[in-house]
Amino acid sequence: MSMLLWMIPIALMMGFLGLVGFMWSLKSGQYDDLDGAAQRILMDDDAPLGEAKPQADE
Amino acid sequence: MTAIDATHTAYMPSSHADPTAFVRRADGLCELDLMVSGASCAACIARIETGLREDERVENARLNLSTGRLALTWRGEAEAARELINKLGAIGYPATPYEPEADSDPQMVEEKRLLRAMAVAGFAMANVMLLSVAVWSGVGEMSAAMESLMHRISALIVLPAAAYAGQPFFRSAWQALKHRHVNMDVPISLAVFLACGLSVYETFIGHGDTYYDAAVMLLFFLLIGRFLDMRLRAKASQAARGLAAMQAASANRVLPDGRIEAIPAREVVAGDHLLLAAGDRVPVDARVVEGEGELDGSLVTGETAPVAATPGARLFSGMLNLDAKLVVEAIADRDNSLLSEITRLVEAGEQSRSRYVRLADRAAKLYVPIVHSLAALTLVGWLLILGEPRPAIINAIAVLIITCPCALALAVPAVQVVASGRLYRDGVLVKSGDALERMANIDTIVFDKTGTLTEGRPRLVDAGEISSEALDLAARLARTSRHPLSRAVADAAGMGETADRVTETPGGGLQGQVDGVSVRFGSARWLGLESGADPHSEAWLWVDGQEPVRFRFEDQLRAEARRTVKAFKQRGCRVILLSGDRKIPVDHIAGQLGIELAFSELKPQDKIAKLQDMKADGLKVCMVGDGINDAPALAAADVSISMASAAEISQAASDFVLQGDRLDKAVTAAIVSRGAKSRVMENFGLAVVYNMIAVPLAVGGFVTPLIAAIAMSASSILVTLNALRLAR
Numbered sequence: 001m002s003m004l005l006w007m008i009p010i011a012l013m014m015g016f017l018g019l020v021g022f023m024w025s026l027k028s029g030q031y032d033d034l035d036g037a038a039q040r041i042l043m044d045d046d047a048p049l050g051e052a053k054p055q056a057d058e
Numbered sequence: 059m060t061a062i063d064a065t066h067t068a069y070m071p072s073s074h075a076d077p078t079a080f081v082r083r084a085d086g087l088c089e090l091d092l093m094v095s096g097a098s099c100a101a102c103i104a105r106i107e108t109g110l111r112e113d114e115r116v117e118n119a120r121l122n123l124s125t126g127r128l129a130l131t132w133r134g135e136a137e138a139a140r141e142l143i144n145k146l147g148a149i150g151y152p153a154t155p156y157e158p159e160a161d162s163d164p165q166m167v168e169e170k171r172l173l174r175a176m177a178v179a180g181f182a183m184a185n186v187m188l189l190s191v192a193v194w195s196g197v198g199e200m201s202a203a204m205e206s207l208m209h210r211i212s213a214l215i216v217l218p219a220a221a222y223a224g225q226p227f228f229r230s231a232w233q234a235l236k237h238r239h240v241n242m243d244v245p246i247s248l249a250v251f252l253a254c255g256l257s258v259y260e261t262f263i264g265h266g267d268t269y270y271d272a273a274v275m276l277l278f279f280l281l282i283g284r285f286l287d288m289r290l291r292a293k294a295s296q297a298a299r300g301l302a303a304m305q306a307a308s309a310n311r312v313l314p315d316g317r318i319e320a321i322p323a324r325e326v327v328a329g330d331h332l333l334l335a336a337g338d339r340v341p342v343d344a345r346v347v348e349g350e351g352e353l354d355g356s357l358v359t360g361e362t363a364p365v366a367a368t369p370g371a372r373l374f375s376g377m378l379n380l381d382a383k384l385v386v387e388a389i390a391d392r393d394n395s396l397l398s399e400i401t402r403l404v405e406a407g408e409q410s411r412s413r414y415v416r417l418a419d420r421a422a423k424l425y426v427p428i429v430h431s432l433a434a435l436t437l438v439g440w441l442l443i444l445g446e447p448r449p450a451i452i453n454a455i456a457v458l459i460i461t462c463p464c465a466l467a468l469a470v471p472a473v474q475v476v477a478s479g480r481l482y483r484d485g486v487l488v489k490s491g492d493a494l495e496r497m498a499n500i501d502t503i504v505f506d507k508t509g510t511l512t513e514g515r516p517r518l519v520d521a522g523e524i525s526s527e528a529l530d531l532a533a534r535l536a537r538t539s540r541h542p543l544s545r546a547v548a549d550a551a552g553m554g555e556t557a558d559r560v561t562e563t564p565g566g567g568l569q570g571q572v573d574g575v576s577v578r579f580g581s582a583r584w585l586g587l588e589s590g591a592d593p594h595s596e597a598w599l600w601v602d603g604q605e606p607v608r609f610r611f612e613d614q615l616r617a618e619a620r621r622t623v624k625a626f627k628q629r630g631c632r633v634i635l636l637s638g639d640r641k642i643p644v645d646h647i648a649g650q651l652g653i654e655l656a657f658s659e660l661k662p663q664d665k666i667a668k669l670q671d672m673k674a675d676g677l678k679v680c681m682v683g684d685g686i687n688d689a690p691a692l693a694a695a696d697v698s699i700s701m702a703s704a705a706e707i708s709q710a711a712s713d714f715v716l717q718g719d720r721l722d723k724a725v726t727a728a729i730v731s732r733g734a735k736s737r738v739m740e741n742f743g744l745a746v747v748y749n750m751i752a753v754p755l756a757v758g759g760f761v762t763p764l765i766a767a768i769a770m771s772a773s774s775i776l777v778t779l780n781a782l783r784l785a786r
Binding site for chain 1 (some may be wrong): 121174177189673
């Protein structure tokens with residue numbers, strides 16, 4: 001049973017990490033444009049070699 | 059193309075709003091927010107963003123697909139804005155400047171706070187449930203010390219989580235109690251407090267069951283309901299803000315040295331001289347200083363006949379300049395224009411509407427005293443039977459926990475979210491959840507005429523009687539003009555060529571050359587002719603050496619107007635017409651649609667008075683309108699609907715906005731609202747059944763934390779599933 005004394009805190013810690021991760025993603029605006037994020041993954045932004053132009057991103 | 063153009067430009071001053079007025083400058087960079095229409099996929103994002111970045115000056119272009127907003131930054135002059143917008147238009151995405159709201163939008167802040175509370179409650183619920191299940195399944199095997207440890211760990215997780223995640227409820231309950239009334243949050247807060255209190259007592263002093271899991275599960279489910287409600291409102295208001303931004307108005311100020319400067323309309327002050335080009339909307343109340351012409355005031359007064367403008371004439375904000383270039387002197391700033399009086403009337407109407415009591419609150423009013431007296435009875439009963447306080451208190455608290463209106467609190471928002479989602483897909487924007495409730499109850503529907511039942515612009519009625527040569531000649535002149543009658547002729551004739559050397563005489567007509575022959579098209583007075591006897595609007599075509607030809611025009615009914623009126627009658631609604639226009643056209647339209655009750659020549663105040671009379675007679679009135687003159691009536695009605703082409707203020711005052719100007723969507727709104735109401739009632743029924751089973755168990759002292767957990771989650775899931783049936 002003494003194993004539980006380790007397992008419970010570890011389980012809680014993992015859950016807590018998940019919570020912190022969610023809070024971080026919320027704060028960094030990852031839910032501001034859900035539709036856009038879903039579509040952007042389909043964008044083919046590779047330019048042919050030599051023509052590559054620096055993209056001005058965030 | 060002409061047809062589409064005519065419909066849109068007539069209502070969209072935005073296409074003339076000067077974007078440079080909305081550019082913000084920050085360390086050498088220009089920033090501008092745009093509303094882009096038509097973007098819906100990855101290819102659109104790529105085309106818009108790469109298309110703009112091809113321009114050397116553009117530093118950054120990022121499109122938010124969910125809101126349709128494009129954030130644009132570039133180096134250099136603010137004047138580049140117009141070029142960039144033109145470029146967007148050329149790619150196929152018309153864009154209009156957008157005035158961004160302050161960064162700390164209270165609604166966004168509140169939404170994020172709820173989301174955080176929900177995350178904390180969810181985390182706590184999952185972890186405590188893990189421990190609770192161990193305790194429940196370990197009955198008889200688990201040592202008392204181990205059980206106590208589990209309870210202590212649960213307390214460690216739940217108490218801070220409940221203190222954080224419960225705040226939205228605690229605050230609202232405290233507000234309600236301070237004002238000496240009860241809402242749903244009072245029993246919720248009480249149940250959470252008592253569940254936590256009892257559990258802490260049992261953990262550290264007693265040795266019985268704990269309800270940590272129940273307390274935090276309650277909060278989690280309720281926060282879901284609260285969040286859905288919030289999301290619905292946020293989505294609707296965001297869309298409404300988008301519509302308003304489409305009408306972001308600018309004005310052209312004439313500086314003392316004669317230069318012209320574009321400024322946002324709200325920066326105009328009384329005394330400013332403003333230049334008003336043909337097609338511009340009057341930004342503030344003003345007086346004409348220079349120029350002569352005609353203005354379309356239909357959105358302001360509901361009257362379709364154009365208003366003549368001569369030096370000294372008074373203009374109201376919202377009128378559309380039809381033909382001539384005018385210089386006007388502002389006589390009020392934007393906040394003190396005609397709009398402001400209308401706004402005051404709208405606010406008064408909205409106050410009376412806010413007295414509407416939501417279904418959920420009415421349920422709470424019934425529910426709270428019953429539940430609280432039941433708990434009190436349980437306490438007293440068990441005290442008398444057993445003679446000791448501990449089991450009596452435990453059972454009374456169990457009653458409060460198990461009756462906590464989880465399903466009830468979820469019943470209404472879940473249905474409203476599903477219903478408004480469905481209406482949104484059908485092209486109806488819902489501004490608030492209780493609008494659906496009010497819409498479900500209506501028995502009278504009031505229509506405005508101009509722009510609502512009719513298209514709000516004239517159409518050529520006798521195209522068949524006019525020879526095609528005459529129509530072609532008239533169209534060659536008309537295609538060069540923005541006057542509504544010219545538009546109607548151009549629409550009837552379709553695409554084609556234009557005449558040479560066309561000149562427009564404001565308030566008169568058009569003159570030009572076709573194959574060397576002089577052609578004139580305009581009013582009878584201008585051409586020196588006798589005007590026709592019937593009440594139609596008219597224009598004459600005059601060709602050198604030929605008999606003049608008369609063109610007749612009429613504001614035509616929307617194609618779906620008859621169907622809409624009939625559908626409402628079939629659903630048992632009285633249909634009434636209230637219009638600011640003259641009696642003859644109003645009665646004519648009413649006759650065509652089979653509307654028995656029609657009132658004409660009403661001022662905004664008269665419309666309100668009529669509505670109030672109806673409300674005093676106990677009727678539940680829905681108002682459908684579009685003009686600025688309708689806005690106060692829209693706010694005064696029990697529930698109101700406006701068109702997407704309606705004036706900004708009317709859209710703000712109404713509960714539903716019909717996208718795409720499809721009047722028959724009003725029927726859809728009524729049907730879905732009634733469906734939503736019956737779903738809500740069913741959900742209340744389910745909640746009652748649940749309580750009829752659960753409450754006797756709790757009063758009898760048979761409820762264990764396990765039963766409480768199962769009963770609460772089962773009822774919540776059932777209610778949500780029932781709401782989802784509405785999506786089909």
